[in-house]
Amino acid sequence: MSDAHRNAFVHESQEGITELNNALLALEADPDDEEAMDSIFRIAHTLKGNAAAMGYEQVSGLAHALEDLLDEVRSGDIAVTTELMDLLFDGVDYLDAMVSEIADEGSTTITVEELETELRAIADGEVGAPGEEQATDDDAADAGSDPAETAGVDATTEGSDSTSESNGSDGDADANADDNGNTEADTAEDESQGGDEPTGSPADESTVEVPESIASIECSDGKSVFETAISLGDTAMPGVDSMFILNAIEDAYEEFATVPDREQIEDGAFEESFTVFIVADTADEIDAGISALSQVERLTVNALNGGSGADTDTETDTHADADADTETVESVEGGTKVDTTDAANTDTSDAGNDADRGGPQKKSKSDIASVRVDVNQLDELYNLVEQLVTSRIKLRREMEEAGLDSDNLDELDKITANLQNTAMDMRLIPLSKVVDTFPRLVRDVARDTGKDVNFTVSGADIELDRTILTEIRDPLIHILRNAVDHGIEPPDAREDAGKTPTGSVSLTATRERDHVTIEVADDGAGLDVDVLKAKAIEKGVKTESELELMDDNQIYNLIFHPGFSTAEEVTDVSGRGVGMDVVHNTVKQLDGTVNVDSEFGEGTVVRLRLPVTVAIVKVMFVEVGGTEYGIPVKNIAEVTRAKDITTTHGDEIIKHDDDIYPVLRLSDVLDEPSSVNGSGMLLRIRDDKRQVALHCDTVLDQEEVVVKPLEGVLSGIPGLSGTAVLGDGDVVAVLDVVTL
Template identity: 35%
Template structure:
C-alpha cells in the first residue's frame, strides 16, 4: 500500500508536467503551425498514455491514445490543426486535469465525458473533418446548433427579475492576448448585470482556451445597446445580442441537455467554480540545493566558533541562546541532508530490463531479485553509481551465469539466480551483487595474466587468489574468449573501480569456482557535515571520522612487535598493524603510547597519536583540484578557530 502511494505521487507529479506541456503547445499552435509544438504534444501524450496504462488508469490511457492518434496524423501531414480541433483537444486536457485531481486524492479516475471525447477524436481521425467530430457526439448536433451554456456559480436566478440576454462575442484572430481581452469584457459586463452562464466555462475563457468567439448569458436592465457597447472595443470584430426567451430557460433546466461540440467540458467539482488545487511538489535546480548546503555548512562552522567564545567567557545567557541556535542549525542540517537523499530504487528500477535483455541475448534464464531499494544515498553519488552497477549486472549475466543446459549438467537449476541487495552499515551504504554462476577460475586468470604480459609465469604460478582477482581491475584485462556486443573488449572493471574510488568507496570481489561470485560495493557517508575526533600528531591537528574509530587505548612497549618492516601491537588478543604516520606529520619526539584503533570494512589497524582533543561536528570539504589527491587524506575541515585541519582517509590506511 505504501509503494502504491509512492508511485501514485510520482505519477501525478510527472503527469502534471506532461499535461502542462500539452496545453502550452496547443496554445502555441493557435499562432500558426509549429512542428516543434506538434512533436512536444505527441511526445507528452505518448508518455501520459504509457504511464496511465502502467498504473491501470484505463480511461486516461484510452483518451491519451486517441489524442496521440490525432497528432500522429497531424505530424504526418494527413490532417491540419483547426480552431475547432484545438478546442476539442483543450477539452481533453481539462478532463485529464480533473482525472489527475481524482488520482491525487486517492480515487480511480473515470469520466463519461472522456468517452464522448474519445468518439470525437476517433471520428476526426477517420474522416478528417470538424463535422465528423460533431457527428460523433450523442444526439447529433450540427455546427450551427446553439451551444449549451456552462452555468456560473451564482445566487438563485429566479430572485432576479431583470431581462436575460445572450451575447456572442467574436475576437480578431490576430488578437495576441485574447485571455486578457475576454477577462476585461467579462468584468465590464458584470458592472451592468449578473452573468448567469458562459460557453466555454469561465475558467477556460479566462485562460484563453477558446476559439475566436465565446458566449455568455447575462441578466441586466441596461438594454441591448448598452450591453453591445460595453462588449465592443479593441480586438472585438462582432457582438451579437439577443433576448433570452424564458421558454429556453426551462430547457436549460434539463439535467441532461443535448450535448454539442462546445458543450464538452471537464466535470466541475460541486460548489467550486475556481480551481483550488494545492501545489504539493516543486522542482528545484540542484545547484540551488548545493548553495543552500554551503550556507548550512557555514552556519555549522560559525556555530563551532561561537561555542569556543562561549566556553572562553562563560556567559550564561549567551550559552542558553547558543543552545537554541545550535538545535535550529542541527535541524536545518538534517533537513538539508534529507532533501538531498534519494532512494536507490531510482536506479535499481532500470536494471530488471537490462537483466532481461542480456539474458535473452545470451539465451540464458535468469531470476533477478532486488532488495533494499528504499536505502537512501546522497544525490551527488547517485549519478556516479549508475554506470558501475550497470556494468557489474551485465557482467554477472554474461560471464557469471551459465547457459541452462550447462547448469542442468552441473546439477543446478536451469534458471540462474542474480541478487542485488542494498543495506546500511553504520553510516556506510553497502551494495552486493551476487550470482550463483560458474564463479571465477583462478587458472584462467593466471593464463590471461601471463598472456597479456601483466605477470611473469613464475609470479602467476605463486600468486594468491586475491591477487589474481585483483587483475580483473587492470585496464584491458578480459577473460572473454570472444568479443560480443556485451563484453570481451577489455573495457570494464577498471572503469568500475575508478568510478567507485572517485566516490571514495571500495569494491571487493569474492568468488568460488562453480558456486558463484559476489561483488561488494562499500560507499562511505556523503554527509558533508560529519562527527570527527580531533587528535594531535607531532603537534599538528588532524581529524578522524568517528564512524571509523573503535576505541582509544594505551599501548605497552612490550606488546609492540615487528613483522618484516611493519610494526604491530598485541591489543586485546588481536594483532593489529600500527602506523605512526611519520611520512605525513613528521617523527614525534614525545614517544607517545596513546593509540586510536580504526576500523574499515571489518579490518582494523591503529595509529599513534600524541593526544586526543575530543569529538566535534565539522564540515568536510574535498581537496582542491590545484592540490590534487593526497593518499591518506580524504578532505579538509575548518573548525571554529579557523585552522585548516586534514581529515584522515581510514580506507587507505586499513
C-alpha cells in the same frame, strides 16, 4: 511556452518512458498480461497527448503511431513476438532521445518519419508484423469467403446497433426528452445560457449521463457518488492541465469515471469544463482536494445518491476575489434554492448554511504532499547549511577562548543540527530513480549476447544522497553488464551444467544505520580462482608467491585492478579490461567499499557498501609534529595511550584480544617531526576498515565538520579523503585510513 511548462512536460515524459519500458518488458515476458497491455496503451496515449499539447509534433506523431500499433496488439490482430518488441523498444528509445534533446535545447531535430511510417504500415496491415508468420492465400480461403460470416456479425444488425448506440441505449432519440419535448442536451444548453435553475443539480439527478462503471457501484461505508464539474478557465494547454488534475484524482480515489472519456479530456477535446464521477465520503472532501489544484478555476460538486448530508452540493470558484460578494451563487440545500447574494449581510445563525457563500469557500485545503525543487536550489541550500555549521563551530571556539558560555549557543547547536539533518534528508532520493531503467538494460544485454535472463530488484525504495546516487549509477551498470555477459552462461551451456536455461540476476539493497549495501548477484558460471591467478601473473599484478599467501576473497578482488579482465573475447558489452576498476575507484571516493564473493559454477555476488549521506561528518582531530589532521570517528574503534607497543622483526605492533595490529606512525607517513618520544596516543582502526593502529602525538577533540572531497589533480591522493574548514578558518586534511 514557459520553461516551467517545458520542464513539467520533460519530467512527466521521462517518468512515462521509464514506465513504458518496464511495461513492455512485462508484456514480452507474458503476452497475455492484460494489465501490462493496458498500462502500455495508457502511457503511450498520455505521451501523445502531452506532446501534442506542447507543440512537439515529432514526439506526438511517433507516440501516436506506437499507440495505433499497440491497439492492434491489444485487440489480438498482431501477435507479440520478440522482433515486434524490438521494434517497439526502438520507438521508445527515439521518444527518449527526443525528450532528452527537448530538455537540453528546448526542441528536437531528431527525424523519425521512417520509423513512424513503418509502425503505421504494420498497424494498418500493409506489411506483416516482424516475427509473425504471414497467412497464405490458401489459409485465407480456408477461413471462409463471406466477409460478414468471417467477422461473425450481421451487417444489418451491426448498422442498427451502431445507430442505437449513438442515440442511447434503447435507440429512442426522444427517451430523454422532458415534458416540453426538449432533450437533455437542449436543457443543458438552456442552462448554460443563463437559465434560472441552480448550478448544482438536485440530489439523485445528473446533468450528464452517469457512466456504467459508476452507475453499477453499490456504495457502502457511508460513501456516495458525486458528480464533479471541473472548469479550467483560460489555458493554453487544456490537455496538459487536465492530465495533472486527473492524475491527482487517480491518486486520491479508487473509483471514478469521466465524461467525456479520459482520452478525450487529456487530448483537450472538451469545451470549458469536463465532468468526473467520484465515489467518496463527502462533497467537502472532494472540494477541498481538487480546488487546491492550481489548474482548477471553478468546481461544482453534486451528490447523486443522497450524499452524507444536506450540504453536499457545493460550488467553488478557486480564482475568485475573496472580497467580491456581489456575485450570486446558488446552491441546493435539502431541495430548497438559496440566494446568497450579499452573503456578508445574511443571518448565519442557521448551522446548515455556510457563511459568505458569495466568495471563495474558506475550506481547509488538503496538504500538498510534495513539491519539485530545482537541484541547483537544493545544492545552494545545502551549501548554506554547510557554511552555517562552520560559523557555529567558529562562534563556539571564540566563546570558549573568551571564557564565555551561553545557553543560547546550546540552543543554536540544536537548531543547526536539526536544520542540517533536514537539509540532508531533502537530498535523499529513492534508489528506484536509478534502478528503474535497469530492467531494460539487462534485457538488451541479454538479447545482444543470446542469453535468457530473469532480472529482479528489491529494496528500490531505500534512499541515498543525490550525489551518491548519481555517482553510483555507472558502476552499477558496469556490474550488471558483467553479470549478464561474463556471469550468465548461454542456455545450452546452462542445461549441460544441469541448470535451467534462464539465468537469474538480482539487485538487492538493504540499509543498516547510516550505510546502504547494494548486492548484484547472478547464478552464472562464477569466478575460477586458477584462471584469476594465471591472469594476475600474466598481467604482472601479483607474483606466484604472493598469490599463494592470498585467500580466495582476496583473489576475487583482483578483478578491480586496472586492465584486469578474464574475458576471452572483446565485445561491445564488456571485456576490454575497463569498468570494474572504475567501480572500485568511484566507490572508494564515496567513502564506501566494494568486494566480490563467488563460487565456481554457482554464481557471483558483487557487494557495495555506501554511506547514506556525504559531506558533514564527525571527525576526531589529532596533532602530529604541530600540524592538525582529522580522522573520521566512524573509522575509529578505540583510543588509548601508546604504552603497550612491542617490536617484532623490526615492526611495531600492539595486541588486542589476541589479535595483532601493526602500528603506523603518522609522523613517518606524513613526514612530520614527532614532538613526543616513546609516548603519544594510539587510534585503533575498526577491523572492517583496516587492521592497523595509528600513532599520533596527541588527540585534540572531535567535531562535526564539512568535509570537502579533493578534486582535479588532487583527487585520488592515497591517504587523503578531503579537507575540513574549521571555525577559525584553518583548513585541515582529513585522512583516509584505508589507503594511508
